[in-house]
Amino acid sequence: MLSNLIYISQAVYPFSNEELVNLARQSQQHNTDKDITGMLLYKNQSFMQLLEGQEADILELMAKIKKDQRHTRIRVLFFESVKNRSMPYWSMGFYYMDDLDDADIKRYEQYLQPTADFSGFEEEPGNAISLLKQFATDIHVQAIQEDAMS
Ligand SMILES: Cc1cc2nc3c(=O)[nH]c(=O)nc-3n(C[C@H](O)[C@H](O)[C@H](O)COP(=O)(O)O)c2cc1C
Numbered sequence: 001m002l003s004n005l006i007y008i009s010q011a012v013y014p015f016s017n018e019e020l021v022n023l024a025r026q027s028q029q030h031n032t033d034k035d036i037t038g039m040l041l042y043k044n045q046s047f048m049q050l051l052e053g054q055e056a057d058i059l060e061l062m063a064k065i066k067k068d069q070r071h072t073r074i075r076v077l078f079f080e081s082v083k084n085r086s087m088p089y090w091s092m093g094f095y096y097m098d099d100l101d102d103a104d105i106k107r108y109e110q111y112l113q114p115t116a117d118f119s120g121f122e123e124e125p126g127n128a129i130s131l132l133k134q135f136a137t138d139i140h141v142q143a144i145q146e147d148a149m150s
Contacts, residue, residue, distance in 0.1 A: 001054065001055045001081050002052070002053070002054065002055075002081060002082055002083070002085070003052070003053070003055040003079065003080065003081050003082065004038075004050060004051065004052040004058075004078065004079075004082050004085075004086070005051045005052075005076060005078065005079045006048065006049070006050050006051075006076070006077045006078045006079075006125075006128055006129075006132075007047075007049055007062075007076045007077060008046060008047065008048045008074075008075050008077060008118040008119065008121055008122065008128070009046065009047045009049075009071040009072065009073055009074040009075070010046055010047075010071060010072050010073045010119075011042070011045045011046065011047060011070060011071050012069070012070060012071060012072055013045075013070075014045050015042055015045070015096075017098075017099060020094055020096050021094070023040070023070075023094075024092050024094040027091075027092045028091050028092050030061070031053075031091040031092050032091045034054075034057045034060075034061070035057070036051055036052065036053035036057055036058065036061060036091065036092075037051075037052050037053065037087050037088055037089070037091055037092075038051045038052055038087055038090065038092055038093070039087050039090060039093040039094065039095075039132060039135070039136070040092055040093070040094040040095075041095050041097055041118070041131075041132075041135070042094070042095070042096050042097060042098070043097035043098060043112075043116070043118060044097075044098065044116045044117035045117065046117035046118040046119060047071055047118070048118045048121065048128060048132075049065075050086070050087060050132055052082070052085045055081070058079075062076075075122055077125040078125060078128075078129075086132070086133070086136065087136060107134075108131060108134065111127045111128075111130050111131040112127075112131070
């Protein structure tokens with residue numbers, strides 16, 4: 001059954017753009033092997049990740065991600081079966097939102113109120129979807145090169 005899962009979490013230390021790239025690189029091969037697609041966003045020491053794939057594969061990956069010492073306070077916002085993937089093109093698209101310029105920050109602020117990180121999505125999970133959709137539309141997504149070429 002095709003499913004998608006969205007969670008938010010807190011990084012245990014501030015990630016650099018480079019560290020996020022490394023994390024995406026580490027994830028890519030596994031996700032490609034398991035036909036998992038999705039998106040990983042980082043902002044203000046918090047993560048939001050969308051994972052889409054077969055339910056069993058998502059659960060298996062989530063169990064691994066939950067044990068990862070690089071983040072804590074993992075809160076699942078959505079876990080449901082879906083007909084289609086919303087991010088079919090990325091085995092793990094990602095974006096380091098601390099590098100957004102002022103104009104873009106303003107654009108995404110509406111979804112991020114009242115906090116500067118993703119924690120507000122716990123109360124307003126619909127905003128998480130809105131932000132992901134807006135991102136996909138804007139193609140504000142990076143992917144590592146091998147990924148983009150495959
Ligand atoms: C925020 C976050 C998101 C992650 N996303 C993925 C992912 O999508 N796919 C993946 O294979 N590993 C992901 N990881 C890494 C896993 O937790 C784990 O370190 C990695 O799969 C290597 O596992 P292994 O040591 O069993 O090979 C993520 C880690 C963090 C902190």
